[in-house]
Amino acid sequence: MAALVMSPFLATAAPSYYAYDEAPTDGFMYAMRYQQAKLACGSLPDDLETDYAKAMRLTAEASSEFEKTYTKGLAANPRWRKPATAEEQEAECNQGQVALRVTVRLARQWFPGGW
Numbered sequence: 001m002a003a004l005v006m007s008p009f010l011a012t013a014a015p016s017y018y019a020y021d022e023a024p025t026d027g028f029m030y031a032m033r034y035q036q037a038k039l040a041c042g043s044l045p046d047d048l049e050t051d052y053a054k055a056m057r058l059t060a061e062a063s064s065e066f067e068k069t070y071t072k073g074l075a076a077n078p079r080w081r082k083p084a085t086a087e088e089q090e091a092e093c094n095q096g097q098v099a100l101r102v103t104v105r106l107a108r109q110w111f112p113g114g115w
Helices: 002-013 028-041 046-062 064-075 086-110
Strands: none
Touching (some): 028 046, 028 064, 028 086, 046 064, 046 086
16 A cells, blocks of 8 residues: 555656756657658748757767767658648647757757857
């Protein structure tokens, strides 16, 4: 019984598998995230394109492994199911842009001198 009561606290006390304190070394997911946002939106705002490109350049300069896997991700052909309604497509586009902007904010944290 005590284990059941304590289990929610144990789950929150476990360390996260995701560390955002340091720049990533695997770029595949970041390339796929970018491609999916482009597919959902058709095109992205210029400021987001510029900032995301800068974030990826700075991250690639910090890790040669990131650059290789990011390039591999850009070359991949992601599967994408076009949403059934315009509202769903708009929501997917917005989610994609938010994810890219979060990455840009993280890159500003990772590379304060680069901005």
